[in-house]
Amino acid sequence: MVPFAGYSMPLSYGDVGAVASHHHVRNSVGIFDVGHMVQSNFRGATTTAFLEWLTPSSLHQLPHYSSTLSVLLNEHGGIIDDTVITKHADDAYYIVTNAGRRDRDLAWFKEQLDKWNMSEKAKDGKVEMEILEGWGLLALQGPEAAQYLQGLTSFDLQGLTFGKSAFVPLEGFNLHVARGGYTGEDGFEISIPPAHTVDVAKLLSKSPVQLTGLGARDSLRLEAGMCLYGQDLDEQTTPIEAGLTWVIGKNRRGKADFIGAEGVLKHLKDGPPRRRVGMIVEGAPARQGAKVFAPSGGDLIGTVTSGIPSPTLGKNIAMGYVQSGWHKKGTEVEVEVRNKLRRATLTPMPFVTTRYYRGT
Structure with a gap:
């Protein structure tokens, strides 16, 4: 167990190491306890407009029971947090934000809600926020996830494609199930x-499902080219x-009617002055904070934010x-690892091809 965002979180379970857990998720199915994430409901007649002020996403066009990755932006266009927004109805949304940003996010939501609800924009109805305190969130991930989950429900999961959600009966429980996750594999949250x-x-969590900890979660998400807030994303x-x-709706760019629009x-x-890239590093793994240089000991041109042996x-x-x-x-650079410059080649992400279920 390790401290993480105010919680005690499992790095691994029993004597199953992080690498073995990683392979099990890639080849079979694992389950992650991600109940530390902040789950919230937003409701009210002007909710879509409010969330389109708070984010650059095109939520008017999002179908019901569909999700999108989005970002909360500060006044300069910096990322306060990344978030997944699920639209249940035109006046009802379910939003998941990061535990490490809980205090900042909740204060930001409250400040902007108060402004909105006191303004002319809320004349057709105010917006209210409900934090789902203490709710669990489990991520079932891997190529065998759907087969396992289908054995527990009469709901036809073939109709639930990547980015869609539904209330699904599971052995007597009626639960919100979203198809997606943070590993690049097929799965459900x-x-x-x-x-x-x-x-x-x-x-x-019965066989073949294995309990999977934060160690494997980090290596899986990095292979899938996904960002971790606080390392790969921040307010600058x-x-x-x-x-x-791609999270910025094309119809939002002309209007520029969201917080942080000018900077974006x-x-x-x-x-932009700099860009997020993937790289393969020779010799030794580069970790967060490693400096990136132009070849042959040239100028400092960047910094590593996440790195692992894949x-x-x-x-x-x-x-x-x-x-x-x-x-x-294909650009070649050098990365400083343990006081030695190592060759690295910029490579597209994801590093490992994603296998989301988009239908048959």
Whole structure:
């Protein structure tokens, strides 16, 4: 167990190491306890407009029971947090945010809700926020996840494609199930009322499912090219720099009617000063904070934000930021690891091909 965002979190379970857990998720199915994440409901007649002010996403166009990755932006266009927004109805949304950003996010939501509800924008109805305190969140991930879950429900999971959600009956429980996750594999995130979390966890953790800890979660998400807030994203980084331009709805760019629009649109128009990239590092794994240089001991051009030996590829992979102009795939750079410069090649992400279920 390790401290993480105010919680005690499992790094691994029993004598199963992080690498073995990693391989089990890639090849079979594992389950993660991610109940530390903050789950919230937003309701009210003007909720869609409110969330489109808070984020750059096109939520008007999002179908019911569909999800999108989004970002909360500060006034300068920096990322306060990344979040998954699920639309249940035009006036009802379910949002998951990061535990490590709980205090900052909740204070930001409250401040902006108060402004909104006191303004002319809320004339058709105020917006209210409900934090689902103590609720469980379990992530069932891996190529055998659907087969296992299907054995527990009469609901046809073939109709639940990546990015969709539904209330699903599971052995007497009626639970919100979203198809997606943080590993690059097919899987589901299941939200559970506090009184039932342990029972559902027991139901979902029978063979071949293995309990999986934070160690494997980090290596899986990095192979899938996904960001970890606090390492790969922060309030000084815009979505354009972070390679998340796609979260900004095309119809939102002209209107510029979301918080932080000026900074984001400037980077869209002029190009960002730096860009998030993937790299394969020779010799030794580069870790967070490692410096990136131009070849042959040239100028400092960037920093590694996440890095590991990839269990799936057997290579050292890393993610970081480099100056624009140095970001093209195939570019060779040098990374300082243990006071020695190591050759690295910029490579597209994800490092390992994702296997999301998008239908047959």
